[in-house]
Amino acid sequence: MADHYPPATEDYPTTERSRVRRSPRRGSHARAEVHAILDASPLCHVGYVIDGAPYVTPTLQWREGEYVYWHGSAASRFLRAAEDMPVCVTCSIMDGYVLGRSAFNHSVNYRSAMVFGTARLVDDVEEKADALRRLIEDLFPGRWDSLRPMTGQEAKATSVLRMKIDEATAKVRNGPPGDIDEADYPVWAGVLPIRSQLAPAQAAPGMPDGIALPQSLSDLIGSGRIR
Amino acid sequence: MADHYPPATEDYPTTERSRVRRSPRRGSHARAEVHAILDASPLCHVGYVIDGAPYVTPTLQWREGEYVYWHGSAASRFLRAAEDMPVCVTCSIMDGYVLGRSAFNHSVNYRSAMVFGTARLVDDVEEKADALRRLIEDLFPGRWDSLRPMTGQEAKATSVLRMKIDEATAKVRNGPPGDIDEADYPVWAGVLPIRSQLAPAQAAPGMPDGIALPQSLSDLIGSGRIR
Numbered sequence: 001m002a003d004h005y006p007p008a009t010e011d012y013p014t015t016e017r018s019r020v021r022r023s024p025r026r027g028s029h030a031r032a033e034v035h036a037i038l039d040a041s042p043l044c045h046v047g048y049v050i051d052g053a054p055y056v057t058p059t060l061q062w063r064e065g066e067y068v069y070w071h072g073s074a075a076s077r078f079l080r081a082a083e084d085m086p087v088c089v090t091c092s093i094m095d096g097y098v099l100g101r102s103a104f105n106h107s108v109n110y111r112s113a114m115v116f117g118t119a120r121l122v123d124d125v126e127e128k129a130d131a132l133r134r135l136i137e138d139l140f141p142g143r144w145d146s147l148r149p150m151t152g153q154e155a156k157a158t159s160v161l162r163m164k165i166d167e168a169t170a171k172v173r174n175g176p177p178g179d180i181d182e183a184d185y186p187v188w189a190g191v192l193p194i195r196s197q198l199a200p201a202q203a204a205p206g207m208p209d210g211i212a213l214p215q216s217l218s219d220l221i222g223s224g225r226i227r
Numbered sequence: 228m229a230d231h232y233p234p235a236t237e238d239y240p241t242t243e244r245s246r247v248r249r250s251p252r253r254g255s256h257a258r259a260e261v262h263a264i265l266d267a268s269p270l271c272h273v274g275y276v277i278d279g280a281p282y283v284t285p286t287l288q289w290r291e292g293e294y295v296y297w298h299g300s301a302a303s304r305f306l307r308a309a310e311d312m313p314v315c316v317t318c319s320i321m322d323g324y325v326l327g328r329s330a331f332n333h334s335v336n337y338r339s340a341m342v343f344g345t346a347r348l349v350d351d352v353e354e355k356a357d358a359l360r361r362l363i364e365d366l367f368p369g370r371w372d373s374l375r376p377m378t379g380q381e382a383k384a385t386s387v388l389r390m391k392i393d394e395a396t397a398k399v400r401n402g403p404p405g406d407i408d409e410a411d412y413p414v415w416a417g418v419l420p421i422r423s424q425l426a427p428a429q430a431a432p433g434m435p436d437g438i439a440l441p442q443s444l445s446d447l448i449g450s451g452r453i454r
Contacts, residue, residue: 017277017280042321043319043321045272045274045283045285045317045319046283047272047274047281047282047283047315048281049276049279049280049281050244052276052279052313053244053276053313053315053343054274054275054276054281054282054313054314054315055274055281055315055341056272056273056274056283056315056316056317056341057317057341058272058317058319058337058339060335086279086280086281087281088274088280088281088282088283089283090272090283090284090285092270092272092285094269094270094423094453096426097366097367097425099367099370099444101374101375102374102375102376102377102381103359103360103362103363103371103374103377103381104377104378104381104384104385106363108287110285112285114282114283114284116280132330133330135330136330136333139324140324140326143326144330146414147328147329147330147414148328148329148409148412148414149329150329150330150331151331154329154330154331157331158331176429176431176432177431180431180432180433182375183431183433183434183435184435185375186435186438187373187374187375187438188428188430188434188438188439188440188441188444189430189431189434190428190429190430190431190434190440191428191429191431192425192426192428192429192444192447192448193425193426193427193429194423194424194425194426194453195423195424195425195426196321196421196422196423197421197422198324198419198420198421198422199323199419199420199421199422200420201417201418201419202403202417202418202419202420203415203416203417204403204404204407204410204416204417204418205403205407206407206410207410207415207416207417208410208411208413211413211414211415212415213415214415217326217415217419220419221419226321226421
């Protein structure tokens with residue numbers, strides 16, 4: 001893409017829609033922070049409106065510069081409903097439970113990004129293939145070239161949407177419970193961290209002998225990350 | 228609550244809104260399946276509409292019978308925007324990446340539930356306390372009674388919303404890639420399972436000696452579940 005993006009040090013604009021109201025110390029419009037959360041969370045939840053009612057569909061997202069992408073079956077109602085419409089894409093990672101001395105001081109350590117824009121269908125065939133390649137390569141570096149090439153029919157059956165990020169908010173909470181002034185209350189307080197990681201790979205049934213798990217996938221499994 | 232719920236063996240109604248269109252073999256309106264996904268996923272994404280535009284906010288949800296609950300600051304715009312409005316609450320768990328021999332046959336193993344209804348503020352003080360107790364107890368069995376009791380001010384500062392589930396859809400994919408007919412294509416195929424679990428507890432700084440991690444929390448950490 002030939003777009004020139006604003007530098008990652010530049011904040012997203014603050015508007016009525018995206019202004020962080022609650023706990024502003026946890027909120028930010030910093031591009032770098034929004035991007036880091038999107039990139040760490042392949043799973044997103046896309047919000048869209050049909051006949052005035054809200055829908056939230058989970059799907060995978062990936063990012064290139066100021067654009068967030070997702071895809072699905074060309075016949076999907078979800079994709080068609082979001083096309084050319086305002087959408088909200090939210091990525092959230094739960095990093096841990098925060099246990100305070102009172103119910104009120106319980107919380108969650110998390111990172112979340114809400115991004116707003118208008119979804120557009122990626123029409124151009126080359127651009128679509130390029131976006132799908134990116135989806136695979138972002139998850140499994142080096143895999144695309146090892147795959148059976150995509151057929152014309154497969155490309156046709158797949159729709160890709162992309163959304164330029166018009167506005168965005170990142171929210172992060174981390175650290176211990178905030179009730180340090182009640183540290184003498186006789187109950188255990190602290191954090192139970194939550195970790196999402198890959199478990200050992202399960203080869204497909206019937207795979208011929210001699211096809212080993214590629215090093216890049218072992219590396220990914222060992223990395224403790226899921227992207 | 229005195230409500231009488233339909234038996235869990237009874238499906239949610241199928242309407243235009245919630246009818247499963249894509250991959251109907253993966254979709255269901257079965258109460259038991261919807262409930263199991265909600266109960267396994269404390270994190271949810273709530274979709275709501277402000278001035279015709281969609282918003283998706285992550286929060287914790289918990290369930291009692293046919294009601295889904297979430298909570299937040301009484302001053303939260305998110306909670307006020309969802310009150311008395313149609314909302315969509317979606318819970319999603321990524322169970323693994325499915326790697327096929329072609330890009331097209333890549334997929335995700337997942338469980339997701341989309342539930343629809345109208346959110347109502349829980350006004351009654353006792354009912355609110357009861358709901359918050361349930362939130363804590365569902366996550367950390369036995370913890371509520373060990374906590375410093377909730378003050379009137381804390382109760383006031385906390386809003387609880389609940390939503391009767393009018394309609395719901397569960398979608399599940401599991402198993403290996405579907406391209407067994409291409410098993411001789413020379414690339415590794417299979418599943419990379421994703422596991423979310425609790426890591427060892429981190430005690431809050433400054434906690435007095437002699438307050439040990441309760442057995443119920445060690446058990447939870449050892450369970451491999453996050454609720």
